[in-house]
Amino acid sequence: MRQTDIQVLTERSGMCANVEIFNLYGQKVRDFTVTSGQVAIDGLDSGVYIVRVGSASLKFVNRK
Incomplete structure (x- = not known):
């Protein structure tokens, strides 16, 4: 995993997840x-x- 990625875990391996990111x-x-x-x-x-x-x-901080 790169530093420019976040990891999303689902209940089962291979399962799709809809992800939304808001400011x-x-x-x-x-x-x-x-x-x-x-x-x-x-x-x-x-x-x-x-x-x-x-x-x-959840909340995350993106620092460059």
């Missing part, structure tokens, strides 16, 4: 389906983001 203003900046378990965040500016996978969400 702190609530604007959706990324939306995609993940099958590999890894999400590239290299195109995001530095800042704090919310990642939503299904009904779960």
Whole structure:
């Protein structure tokens, strides 16, 4: 895994997950389906983001 990736774990291996990334203003900046378990965040500016996978969400800080 690269430093520009975040890892998304699903209940079962090979299962697809819909991932949404929001900035702190609530604007959706990324939306995609993940099958590999890894999400590239290299195109995001530095800042704090919310990642939503299904009904779960978490906060992460992207530092460049």
